[in-house]
Amino acid sequence: MLKLYLYGYLNRIQSSRRLEREAQRNVELMWLTGRLAPDFKTIADFRKNNGKGIKNACRTFISICRDLNMFKDAVIAIDGSKFKAVNNKSKNFTSAKLKSHITRVEKHIQQYLDALDNADNEDEEPRETIQQRIAHLKGKLKEYKALQKQVEAIPDKQLSQTDPDARLMKLRSFGGQVCYNVQSAVDAKHHLIVAHEVTNVPDRNQLYNVGCAAQEALANTNITVLADKGYYSGVEIKSAKDAGMLTYVPKTDTSGSNAKKIFNRTQFKYDAAKDVYHRPGDQELKYRGSETEKGKLIKRYYADVYACRGCSLKSQCTTSPYPRRLGRWEHEQVLVSVQRRLNQWPEAMLIRKQTVEHPFGTIKMWMGATHFLTRGFNNVKTEMNLSVLAYNLRRMISLLGVKPLIEAMRAV
Template sequence: MYIQYTMDQLYLPMDLEEDIPQNHLVRVVNDMVNRINDKIFAAAYPGGGRHSYHPKMLTKIILYAYTQRIYSSRQIAKAVRETIPFMWLAGRQRPDFRTINRFRSERMKDVLESLFTALLELLTQGGYVKLDHYFVDGTKIEANANRYTFVWRKAVVRYKMKLQEKVRVLFQTIEVQEQQENLAHEDADLAELGESASLSSEAMEQTLRKLETQLNEQPKDKPLKKAVRLLKKDYLPRMQRYERQEETCGERNSYSKTDPDATFMRMKEDHMKNGQLKPGYNVQAGTENQFIVGYSVHQRPTDTRCLIPHLKQLQRRLGQLPKTVVADAGYGGEENYAYLEKENCEALVKYNTFHRETSKSWKTDPGKLENWTYDEENDQWICRNGRKLGFVRESRSQLDSGYEVKLRVYRSENCEDCPLKSGCTKAKGNREIRVSMTYLRYKEQAREKLRSEEGRTLSARRMA
């Protein structure tokens, strides 16, 4: 009536691999890690002490756990004791959660980059990755930090300037008192420091030592005693704190006190619906055939300035750049186009107005430069009403990265009686435009490629 059932019988085969299907994902993880050179892990194990668990075994169970969306070291250790694929990968060994956590947070951290590169080399050898088409995008990930312990660079600079002004007033007061009392040892350095454009904590510390020496000679000088106490207890510590905060910020506008590497930026998930800034990181990832080929973490909130550092890191890792880079409008800056052209990479990168240019309102707008005509021979622009804008001057500006943008300024001779002026410009005088001819050329090239059959196909593939 029933199939025979007993828990006291020993059954064969005893090999756990027999219970794992041939096309199971765990076999892929096992095969990939087995093909990695053991020398990659040697740097993380200097030797000495008791024998360690094999790093390949720990790497296998961690990678497989991530594919199963298991991230807790305690849950991974539990799976190694209870789940057949994990037990098979571990060879029935049972590392505890501390060992797993220590391996991935300390030892694996040093070899993670080499391990990722080795996996990419295996994908390249198998023909899965050829770096023909590189699809790149970014996302912002909130840091594990307090949302309200922030430091803003502009505020630090403002407070620092106010403090410097207070210190100058204090030094000038001391100098005036010394002159009134006709002291024999007038301090010329103090006067120079009070007049200097920028006061540093180091200069304040040197002056404080001189004032303390002077106070030892005149212990009853109450104004001097008050100034020394004010400098030592208030002004100098504050200046040192502002300088540390300014150094931590670097080129950034902000950072979190509980995670100084995190920058405050707007996240896609805004549960308060008020555009609240949160501490986070901008993570860039590039794929080909849905394999992650490159990744990088940035402190900049905008994708535009992350593309070049991301591609340089990819080149260091793989020794080459992809033939074609496919990206959305967040990356369509002049500097990025110039870099891709210099490195002989085809740029299928949208710019910020690419989709709006196809709308009817854009095509009928008399103020849009794309609806005008450029007379290359006379170097002038002709608007929708036939008015000519002649070249006036050229201006140059430098981005934070050091890239120089050349803007050519054109101005109309007369716009007073133009019937299209109200829709063309809000300026009271004649219309003036600033144009980067280099950027216009890059946008024209990108427009032509993106509207081709191959460009549409790759843009659609990028979404996937």
Template sequence: MFKNYNMNQIVLPLELEVKLQNNDIAFHVHHLVESIPQEAFEPFLRNEGCPAYHPRMMLKIILCAYTQSVFSGRKIEALLKDSIRMMWLAQGYEPSYRTINRFRVQSEVKDLIRQCFIQFRCQLVEEKLIDQEAIFIDGTKIEANANKFTFVWKKSIEKYHESLIEKSNQLYNELLENEIIPEIERESDEQLSVEELAQMVQKVDDIVSEYDKEIDASSDVTERKILRSERKYPKQVRKQLIDFVLRKQKYLRDLEIFGTRNSYSKTDFDATFMRMKDDYMQNGQLKAGYNVQIATEGQYALAYNLFSNPTDTRTLIPFLDEIEQHYFELPKHIVADAGYGSEQNYNDILSNRKREALITYNTYLKEQKKKYKQNEFNPDNWQYNEDNDTYICPNQQHVVFKYHSVRTDKAGFTREFKIYESEDCSGCPFRSLCTKAKEGNNRKLMVNEKWEQQKEYVRAKLSEEKTSAIYRKRKIDVEPVFGFLKANLRFTRFSVRGKSKVENEMGLALMAVNLRKFTAIN
């Protein structure tokens, strides 16, 4: 006996909502987007043309598709015809893949995604899933949607640009000596600008035109031959100058794109070439990518930002500014790994933001080892006389204070050092073990007192029971989010180009991770 099955019988359509399970992820997507205030959708209002799809509906279907590891616009369009949860969220509408792709890269969508993170965090606080005691910060690199072999390197461009400056100046002086062109007013004696090179092209072109007229006007074969011979050099110079103008424009455009970076991709100018963890060939191959920074608590991503520089040290301060301006007030403890430990970052958190920095520095673990503590040639283990402001080296020589030194790095941050120098290192039996200074030079020490105080602060905080317990949570809080993103959600490469578009896609992917985790525990 079989259950009744008749394809010729009309079945009344049911409300799609009843087909979904009680804890379906579509309900969580729906409630999250509905919690966003109406004011956030006002920038999408248009008074002209055909009425647009409601941005609430568009955001819901894209978020839901991302939770199912579907990132392609065409596949999202297909889901709207196949998936019950997608059909329910769209309420029968079927926007095309072009509409979906246009919507998710709009600049206004970035504010909607931020609202999603704000509302989601409020929900976590309300259900007491996070305690707002600390945030855990870390970064990962995700490959950009760019060709692997379209890299442009800053050092190469600077080298070629310097060569071009030298050649153009040389050519300009040569033209002046040969009295081919008159002297032009230059903005700088060091290099010719694009406009000045263009003036030179125009002046040489006028000379070539005069030769052309004289050749056309002459009927004497010998004279015409002489004129052509004289015209040859100006024509070669004109061709060379046009090449200089084009190259100058290209190099200046490249240097503007670089900014503070060392490389960029021709297919995505905002992407920088970085070393990825998935280096299958083990040859250190670089790939165009973005440095994604996230702040988590309870294994939920609460805020995010993207950077074009590959190192984490320079990203912490702008990321904290982004959190305070657009997401939430910073909690008491800021937790991160040694990649963020720098004098500038400690100074910003402790002095400017009045928060506690549970961030190790690059030698923290090394200092805990017995070998480090028992190394008598390590200046940290030398005896220090506070009254005389001197150190005692292993040869019992005094290392005395000499002068202050101030150094400024590329980012403009200033560090103050105290320089100490040994009284006499000549004839020291430990010289080869103690210093690499040339014979005749004494051992010198550079001591940054502020940095030493900050390191002592970190050691003290990580030795306390409460703060050390918070720091130990870092690995089990922020690292799993990247694992969920790359392994579970299978989001390992961006599908759009340009930083503003990539930021939107990253926000959608991280919120999809949050919703999947939230659905799993409810």
């Protein structure tokens, strides 16, 4: 049955009903299955009930690739991509969306109640018609309020009715779409997907988890990880470093300094020996104390009040009547090292883009416009495992050829 699915995913046939038809008329599949012709329910149940086995098959194939020395360089590009779930946007609710719906329905009810007062006039609708519409709207209002209670009970305040595990996410081309965020770690040399994970959260806190999955797949802790600015998180980068990863992640500039036309943080140079920041003009911002912010220990630096008042560059430093303040995380040097490495290897982000985005595009093209066909984390993960296994198989055939790959697989 796994052979049937692999053939289907390699040939853009993922639906169990379509595989049922192909098994009855496709000569290649007749040979592959020994003229067995399972019905769609049997085919679908295999995928549903054998998620763990399919995941192990995916991992085993990567271990075969590892034994063939396909991952010598251990340079991995990480990225996430949104795959559409089986859940229409109209069947997804958030607190804000339900509040808007309730306000709109209440407004319409009031309009019809006002119309009911004037229903005896000849130009107005009959009272019965208006009452029917009010009853319908009250039913919708009751439904929305019940959904509101369900949403409030969910930790992330979001409810997807068709696929409860899917979440509304922003897409560049479609605005918002109910999706899963698929994370992948791709080998930079041969473009093989060494690790992947299906999530329903943003990229921000995924760097360490995906990096660890790549380390496990490669049986190597000393890997180089390339990721885009969506993964920039001090805690994640520090955790990755502690695990042995060498990370290249560009920083997102969230400062409002440029808009205010004042000195950007990057223009302040840190002196580790004196534990001070030097501002343009050589004014010193000295250490004044520490505080915990969102679980991180932050050291605070600012200049002397009197020296700041008499400084000719004050208007370029801050718009506040108080001295310019800077915060420094206790592990800030880890982030400085990441930026230094990026400056020394400016092509890193181009390599990341060329490496990790191609597999996503290929798999989405194979899936078609609908992307996932199943619902729920377990089933969707199995679908993705089959897609990744098919992609890696096709890639290895291109790299090695059919016969050498068959020999390597038989040797396992």
